[in-house]
Amino acid sequence: MPDLERPPTYSSIDPRQSKPTTSIETTTQEPQDRIFTLHRAQDHARSSGIHIKQNDNTLYYVGHYNGPTQSSDIILYAGYDSLGPWLAQLRFEQYSKDFKVYIGDLKTPAKDDWDVVRCAAGGGIFSDSAFRFECRCGSKKSRLYWTRTRDSKLGASRWSPRDFRLVDEESAAVVAAYVEKHLGEGAVKGSVRFLQEVEPKVEVMGLMVLLGLLDKTRRYMMSVARAFPNTNGY
Numbered sequence: 728m729p730d731l732e733r734p735p736t737y738s739s740i741d742p743r744q745s746k747p748t749t750s751i752e753t754t755t756q757e758p759q760d761r762i763f764t765l766h767r768a769q770d771h772a773r774s775s776g777i778h779i780k781q782n783d784n785t786l787y788y789v790g791h792y793n794g795p796t797q798s799s800d801i802i803l804y805a806g807y808d809s810l811g812p813w814l815a816q817l818r819f820e821q822y823s824k825d826f827k828v829y830i831g832d833l834k835t836p837a838k839d840d841w842d843v844v845r846c847a848a849g850g851g852i853f854s855d856s857a858f859r860f861e862c863r864c865g866s867k868k869s870r871l872y873w874t875r876t877r878d879s880k881l882g883a884s885r886w887s888p889r890d891f892r893l894v895d896e897e898s899a900a901v902v903a904a905y906v907e908k909h910l911g912e913g914a915v916k917g918s919v920r921f922l923q924e925v926e927p928k929v930e931v932m933g934l935m936v937l938l939g940l941l942d943k944t945r946r947y948m949m950s951v952a953r954a955f956p957n958t959n960g961y
Contacts, residue, residue: 761921763934766914768808775945777916778807779934787814789938793946798835800826801938803931815935819943828860828935830928844936847872859896860936864926870896871929873936882906882920889917889944893933905937916941 761781768776768788777789788804788811801817802809816829816836824846829836844860855875862869876883876892881904883890893903902925907917919937921930 763919765916769914815931817935817939826939830932858936862929862932864928869929873940903933
């Protein structure tokens with residue numbers, strides 16, 4: 728399968744807008760300043776769907792599924808809703824902190840098509856786990872991991888359980904950071920800032936792994952809320 732390309736112009740069109748928006752390729756934003764915002768999908772109020780936007784253009788729709796008939800827990804679609812082309816899928820592993828990601832448009836990927844995201848526990852009691860993955864683009868293989876961050880220089884909060892940084896294994900450089908929105912109940916959930924230029928496939932893989940971590944946290948908080956109704960869930 729050829730390397731993944733970023734969505735075409737049509738995927739950036741919000742059907743409620745009166746004029747077309749700009750495609751990813753034509754944006755004037757510098758690569759190291761690529762910023763994505765995660766929004767609750769307002770047209771899907773009863774679900775946990777997410778829109779991923781850049782400069783107010785809707786690039787992706789994230790569908791969350793949690794039922795025995797679903798083969799994937801998360802599906803990334805190009806465009807505004809689940810009618811768009813399939814770009815990637817994520818599947819949680821039962822009784823495991825590891826999970827799997829598939830990048831591509833096959834709706835039923837073969838077993839060997841999935842990439843494993845492995846959870847590596849921290850070295851100490853208060854150390855955070857790292858979720859490691861590999862992504863091959865042509866002859867180049869990137870090794871990266873997401874882990875929690877409290878670095879104020881990245882905009883993170885000291886107390887947030889859902890602020891993360893993406894790190895390159897080889898150089899130890901921070902490639903991206905996710906910062907959750909902590910105030911208010913608005914549509915914006917948080918933002919992802921890519922600090923370095925990466926291949927489109929690496930970018931999508933990084934987003935999918937992050938979405939998996941956020942959904943794991945969401946499911947855990949929902950289970951806490953069910954067990955302790957007087958606490959606040961996700």
